[in-house]
Amino acid sequence: MLEIKNLHAKVDGKEILKGVDLTIRDGEIHALMGTNGAGKSTLSNVIVGNPKYEVTEGSITFNGKDMLAMTPEERSYEGVFMSFQLPVEIPGVSMTNFMRAAVNARREALGQEPLKATEFLKLIRDTQKLVDIDKKLVSRSVNEGFSGGEKKRNEIFQMAMLQPTFCILDETDSGLDVDALRVVAEGFNRLRTAQTSALVITHYQRLLDYIRPDFIHVLLDGKIVKTAGAELAKEIEDRGFDWIKE
Amino acid sequence: MSAEQSYISLYQANRECLMAASPEVMNTLRDEAIAMFAQRGFPSRKVEDYRYIDVQQAFEGKEQYSMPLPTLPLNSSKQGVITLNDASLLNRYYSKIADNEDAITALNTAFTHECICIHVGKNQILDHPIELTDTFTSDEDQMEHKRIMIVLDEGASAKIMLRYVANNKTHILTTQVVEVYVGDNARLELYELEETHTSCTRFNNVYMKVGRYANVKHNNITLFNGLTRNTIKATLVGEFSEITLNGCVMADKSQVVDNNTLIRHEVPNCTSRELYKYVVDEQAVGAFAGRVYVAEGAQKTVSEEVNQNICASSDARMYTQPMLEIYADDVKCSHGSTVGKLDEMALFYMRQRGIPLAEARMLLMQAFVGQVIDEIPIVPLRDRLHIMIEQRLKGELDKCVGCARCK
Numbered sequence: 001m002l003e004i005k006n007l008h009a010k011v012d013g014k015e016i017l018k019g020v021d022l023t024i025r026d027g028e029i030h031a032l033m034g035t036n037g038a039g040k041s042t043l044s045n046v047i048v049g050n051p052k053y054e055v056t057e058g059s060i061t062f063n064g065k066d067m068l069a070m071t072p073e074e075r076s077y078e079g080v081f082m083s084f085q086l087p088v089e090i091p092g093v094s095m096t097n098f099m100r101a102a103v104n105a106r107r108e109a110l111g112q113e114p115l116k117a118t119e120f121l122k123l124i125r126d127t128q129k130l131v132d133i134d135k136k137l138v139s140r141s142v143n144e145g146f147s148g149g150e151k152k153r154n155e156i157f158q159m160a161m162l163q164p165t166f167c168i169l170d171e172t173d174s175g176l177d178v179d180a181l182r183v184v185a186e187g188f189n190r191l192r193t194a195q196t197s198a199l200v201i202t203h204y205q206r207l208l209d210y211i212r213p214d215f216i217h218v219l220l221d222g223k224i225v226k227t228a229g230a231e232l233a234k235e236i237e238d239r240g241f242d243w244i245k246e
Numbered sequence: 247m248s249a250e251q252s253y254i255s256l257y258q259a260n261r262e263c264l265m266a267a268s269p270e271v272m273n274t275l276r277d278e279a280i281a282m283f284a285q286r287g288f289p290s291r292k293v294e295d296y297r298y299i300d301v302q303q304a305f306e307g308k309e310q311y312s313m314p315l316p317t318l319p320l321n322s323s324k325q326g327v328i329t330l331n332d333a334s335l336l337n338r339y340y341s342k343i344a345d346n347e348d349a350i351t352a353l354n355t356a357f358t359h360e361c362i363c364i365h366v367g368k369n370q371i372l373d374h375p376i377e378l379t380d381t382f383t384s385d386e387d388q389m390e391h392k393r394i395m396i397v398l399d400e401g402a403s404a405k406i407m408l409r410y411v412a413n414n415k416t417h418i419l420t421t422q423v424v425e426v427y428v429g430d431n432a433r434l435e436l437y438e439l440e441e442t443h444t445s446c447t448r449f450n451n452v453y454m455k456v457g458r459y460a461n462v463k464h465n466n467i468t469l470f471n472g473l474t475r476n477t478i479k480a481t482l483v484g485e486f487s488e489i490t491l492n493g494c495v496m497a498d499k500s501q502v503v504d505n506n507t508l509i510r511h512e513v514p515n516c517t518s519r520e521l522y523k524y525v526v527d528e529q530a531v532g533a534f535a536g537r538v539y540v541a542e543g544a545q546k547t548v549s550e551e552v553n554q555n556i557c558a559s560s561d562a563r564m565y566t567q568p569m570l571e572i573y574a575d576d577v578k579c580s581h582g583s584t585v586g587k588l589d590e591m592a593l594f595y596m597r598q599r600g601i602p603l604a605e606a607r608m609l610l611m612q613a614f615v616g617q618v619i620d621e622i623p624i625v626p627l628r629d630r631l632h633i634m635i636e637q638r639l640k641g642e643l644d645k646c647v648g649c650a651r652c653k
Contacts, residue, residue, distance in 0.1 A: 048598050052590075076600035088595040092613025101609065102599040109600070141613075158599060 001026050001166060001197050002047075007058035009046045016042040018222035019058070024166070024197050031200045031208055031233065034219035035241050040201045041085060043219065044168045047199075048082045049075050062166070076102075077109040081164030083155040085171040085201075090142035095154075098142045099124065099161055106162060127160045131187045149180035156187040163191075167198045173207040185210030205233040218244055249302050250287045252309040254280060257356050260313065267315050268359040271336045279346050279355035286349045295477070298533035298565050299504045301350070304447050304473055308419045311389040315359060327372065327404075332363040339395055343453040344423050348477070350449045354421040357391035364395070366402035366432075375405035375435075375624060382410075382442065387417040394424040398432040400457075405435040405624060412442035422450045430457040430484055435623065437465045438476075441634070444499060446472040451479075458484030465622060466493035466505065466522075467631065469638045473502040481510040482518070493522040494618040496611070496638055497530035498562075504533040511544040514574075520551040523618050525611045526562040535567040538581065542573040553583040556614055558607065608639040 002024040009017040016039045024030050034040050046053050047060060049072035060067040062078055070078070090098065103123070104114040115123065128135055133153050143151050152172055159167060169188065173181050188211060192198070200211055208216075208230065216233055218226040218241065226232070226244050236244075247255070257280050265273050288305060289296040329335075340361065346352045366372060382388070398404060412418060428434050442448070448471065456462050468474055480489055495503045509518045524532040534553045555564045568581040588610050596606035612635055619635065622628040 050594055052594075071603070072594065072597035073600050073602050076598055082598055084595065084598075088589070088591045090589075090592045090595070090610070090613065092616050093609050097609065098596070098599070098601075101601045101605055102596070105602055105605065106600040162599065 001063060002199075003059075003061045004047075005059045007043075007046065007060065008056045009042055010054045010056055011042060011052060015056070016222055017046065020219070020222070020224055022217065022224060024199065026195050026197060028215070029198045029200060029211060029213045031202060031213035031216045032219055033202060033216060033233070033236055038219045039222045040219055041170060044082060044170045044199065044201060047075075047168060048072060048080060073105065074109075076162070077106055079165035080168075081159050081162055081166070082168040082170060083152070083159065083172050085174060087143050087146075087151040087155055089144045089146075091144050093142050095138045095140060095142055096124065099158070102158070103161060123161065127157060130190070131157045131160050132183065133157045148175040149177070152176055152180065152184050153187070156184055156191070159188070160191050165196055167192075167196065169198060169200045169202075169207075169211075171201055171203070173202055173204060178206075181207060182210060205237040208233045220245060248287075249306045249309075250284065253305065253353060254284055256309045256313075260357075263315060264357065264359050269331045269333055269336055271333075271340050272358065272361070275341055275346075276356050279352045282346050283349055283352040283356060286347065286352070288349055295506055295535070298531075298535070299473065299475055299502060301475075304449075305419070308387075308389060308417070308447070311387040311417065311419055312384075313357070313389045313391075314384075327364055327366060328376065328378075329363045329365070331361055332365065335363045335365055335395060335397060336361060339397060339425060339427055342425070343427075343455050343481070344425050344451070345453065345479070348451060350421055350475075350477075351423050351451050354391045354393065354423045354451070357421075358393040358423070359391075361393040361395055364397070364404070364406060366398045366404045368399040369401040370399070371403040372405065375407060375627070377407040377409060379409040379411055382412040382416075382418045382446070383414060384416055384418070385414060389419045390421075392420060392422040394422065396424065396426045396434070396436070398428050398434055400429040401431045402429065403433040405437075407437040407439065407627070410438075410440045410442055410448065412446055415443060415445060417445045418442070418447070420446070420448045420450075422448070424450070424452040426452065426454040428454065428456045428460045428462055431459045432457065433461045435463045435465075437622075437627070438467065439631075440468045440474060441470045442472065443470060444472045444501065446474075448472075448474045450475065451477045454478075454480040454489075456480060456482050456484065456487050456489060458486060460484060460487040462488070463490045463623075464492070465618070466491070467618075468493075468495045468497070468503050469634060471497070471501055471503060475504045476506070478505070478507040479510075480508070481512060482516045483512050485513045485515045488517045488519075490518070491520045491522075491536075492618050492621060494615040495522075495524040495526070495532055496615060496635065497524070497532055498527035500529045502531045505535075506533075507536045509538045509549070511538070511540045511547045511549070513541075514543065514545045514547065516544070517548045518550075520553075521618060521621070522553045523615050524555040524564060525558055525615055526555065526564050527558040527611075529559075529561045531563045531565075533565040534583070535565075535569070536581070537569040537571060538579060540570075540572040540574050540577055540579065544574045545576040547574060547577040547579065549577070549579040551581040554614075555583070555585045556588060556611065557585060558588055558611065608636075612636055612639055
């Protein structure tokens with residue numbers, strides 16, 4: 001599904017990624033761990049095409065297509081979704097208008113008719129129930145005044161609306177208490193199909209107790225330095241990252 | 247010939263005609279007004295109130311535009327709220343607060359020949375809003391000097407919309423002077439909505455005098471225009487009154503919108519609020535200068551002034567100048583302004599969800615100015631304006647010359 005080769009990237013003129021290789025096949029869950037500043041968020045932002053990040057070398061192909069040639073919205077139509085570490089507040093833009101614009105743009109890109117108002121409202125209602133999000137949140141401005149947990153839950157709601165095939169969970173666990181974490185992780189698990197792949201970025205083992213990864217990668221100083229199975233998380237929790245560096 | 251001289255000549259050539267067409271009180275002020283205009287000339291950019299636009303250039307060469315004489319059907323019915331050239335009203339109020347030291351007002355006083363009068367009598371409450379739509383339909387380039395007078399007697403209440411629309415793409419130059427008298431305990435909501443086109447040049451001077459326990463809301467919305475200058479001067483002369491001056495501007499291409507406001511607190515215990523929001527895109531220029539003056543002794547004045555702007559492109563320019571001038575010591579006044587870009591994180595967030603960049607920009611702009619619209623108390627108007635703003639951003643208001651988006 002996703003193939004990253006020798007990826008180098010800069011932000012604000014500073015090289016952060018220094019040759020990342022990563023292959024994620026259909027249905028696989030990969031976790032990415034690493035110290036602060038190792039480049040985890042840079043990698044996820046580069047995959048979704050954040051214009052602030054500049055790719056200087058390497059390639060990303062997604063289902064055989066050159067992803068680096070695509071705009072962020074085109075990558076979204078290909079089925080890529082990122083749950084943001086810090087979901088953005090957009091005062092004055094209602095969740096309903098925001099979701100309608102997103103769903104219909106995607107449908108248009110896929111050659112489908114836009115949803116009728118009644119169909120769209122039904123989709124909102126059904127999805128709301130599926131991910132158990134307060135319907136008051138859906139009638140407010142995007143993320144405005146939401147608590148940390150509500151924002152993350154709203155990310156999962158959007159994921160359910162857009163039904164992506166590849167999800168990046170960028171530190172979805174940060175700022176969440178254990179209960180909220182479980183709700184969000186269960187939401188994700190409920191939405192995934194056998195084909196859904198994911199890249200889960202986290203500092204802690206906790207999230208990986210709920211979303212079991214097939215592989216764990218350790219990113220240090222812009223490179224993946226270790227790859228192992230799910231058991232690596234436990235070891236990192238106990239011993240930190242220093243032993244990997246050596 | 248200087249621009250001023252050509253307008254003075256135009257006046258001399260039309261003087262007899264204007265005199266014959268107009269009521270007495272308008273004629274008595276004409277010669278005086280043109281003399282004042284001759285003396286002062288068009289304000290240069292060195293004049294503080296006009297530093298953001300080139301007035302002389304805006305008028306230059308346009309003296310050749312045709313100037314139609316009486317255009318409105320005369321309605322002398324005394325019972326109606328709206329009349330033309332109501333003699334008793336004109337005698338009492340005409341040009342009493344309009345300031346002929348302002349060159350534009352002087353020019354208007356010299357050239358105008360009809361005054362639309364809206365008079366709401368004592369304790370009269372108008373259940374329905376009044377909408378006056380000024381539609382420019384001329385096939386040739388045209389100049390117009392319009393005059394409106396709004397008088398609310400004690401305890402009266404009215405909602406009035408002045409709407410400016412242009413159907414043709416001919417060049418239009420307008421000056422307009424609006425005098426507004428709001429009596430004690432009266433309530434006025436006054437809306438001005440401009441949806442003209444890029445070849446319209448409008449100078450609009452609004453003067454307001456507000457009595458005791460009165461409540462005034464002025465909403466000034468520019469959706470489409472060429473060059474617009476609005477001067478809003480409100481004087482609070484009775485205690486315990488409230489005034490709100492709100493406005494929003496959407497400008498792109500080479501549009502210019504300059505709003506200049508002055509609120510004078512002459513007496514204690516009044517409240518004023520001001521919220522102006524601009525989105526300037528492409529090569530557009532926006533200017534806002536808002537002055538709040540608190541006279542000596544006008545204690546317990548509360549005033550809040552906010553101007554927020556977005557420059558959506560690197561070529562767009564925004565000038566903002568909030569001003570407070572306070573001569574009383576027991577007041578609560580604040581003013582502030584911001585100029586920013588569209589929130590890049592928000593844009594990226596929306597694009598990640600599949601919303602195309604152009605639409606994401608549009609949603610952000612709409613949300614930004616929407617705050618001003620949300621404060622409008624008339625719900626159907628509020629809904630209509632939200633839709634109009636959306637259409638405006640989508641380029642569905644067909645009002646511009648040679649714009650690829652509108653074809």
